[in-house]
Amino acid sequence: MLHYINTDIVFQEFPDEVTLAINISGCPCHCPGCHSRFLWSDEGSDLTTEVLSSLIREAEDTITCVGFMGGDADPTAVDTLAEHVLHCHPGLKTGWYTGRTAISPLINQQHFNYIKVGPYLRHLGALNSPRTNQRMLRRRLDGSFEDITFRFWK
Template sequence: MLRFHNYDIVFQEIPSEVTLAINISGCPNRCKGCHSPHLWNDIGKVLDESSIAVLMEKYGNAITCICFMGGDSEPDEVDRLAVHLRRSIKQPIKTAWYSGKQNIPKSCNLHNFDYIKLGAYIEELGGLDSPKTNPRLYKITNEQMEDITNHFQKQKQ
């Protein structure tokens, strides 16, 4: 069962989107230098269709994307909730998943997401804003993955 610790409206996680970022707890990755080690614990409220409906009722018209921040302990549940969003939400909403795994699990379908971040955080390589970063953010179009990580990196002048 997925649980979430909190959520927030963010503008930088997914380029050009107003995103409801849902921080999922129970992260099994435990990356050195993690900015949210409290999410390693299985804490918070249940994340399911009902809790998503409450969030959509509250924020639906203000957001363009929902991002599952984590969920690596139960990737099939993240995939299932993305399917639910695609089928059940009346307004167009994009779906994103920030995973710390190197690859999307074979049981998950790229078609269910508009964006996926893959790769463990490696402290000495930095976050998405670092040219050396390990994690990569992909935009999914027709089940093709386009690496858009460079959108986070400032261009040198």
């Protein structure tokens, strides 16, 4: 069972989207220099499909995307939640921030419009650095993914 600490409406996590960002706890990555260490412990409220729909309904007049920030301990659960958004909240896009070095084979990538992959490495910087190891991928209409990381560079 995934747990979440909090949510926020954000404008920069996924390009051209107003996103309901859900901060999922229990991150096993523990990246050095992590800015979200509060997500390392597995605590918070259960993130079920019912809770997710409630969170979406509270923000549905504002958002265009639901972003799962973390969830690396249980990619299958993140995939199930993304699929729920696609089927029960049509018109909303989905995104996932994973700190893993590769996209989990346990997910159906077609459930996501965006996937950010890669651990934060302080010496390489975050997505806004041309040196970053992280990648922001966006699903094209044909189902393939394109790397749009350059859109974050300053």
